[in-house]
Amino acid sequence: MNLSPTQLLAALGVVVWIWRASARRARRAADAARAGARLLSLTGRVVAGAAILTGVQWLALTYPGAPWPVRVAALGLPALFTSYTLTRALTVDLRRETRGGRR
Secondary structure, three states, X not given: OOOOHHXXXXXXXXXXXXXXXXXXXXXXXXXXXXXXXXXXXXXXXXXXXXXXHHHHHHHHHHOOOOOHHHHHHHXXXXXXXXXXHHHHHHOXXXXXXXXXXXX
């Protein structure tokens, strides 16, 4: 088998090109899998947190001897945390921009 240096260089270029393309494809697949797992994990934590809050609120409101501060705390504290989180998520703060327009 007689190959010229040009043919060997071309063959090496094709091999490197194929290798890099497959690595990019594998990286994209791994990123997509991580994003799906992240969403599922977040969904699980949200559902678990909601179940705990609902259980505590239900106990505080249905327990016959619960004083009014317990009832206010059971309803008010989760509302405060939710309000804080939503306010932070929906507020645009223009002062935090750095040079170059990136955060």
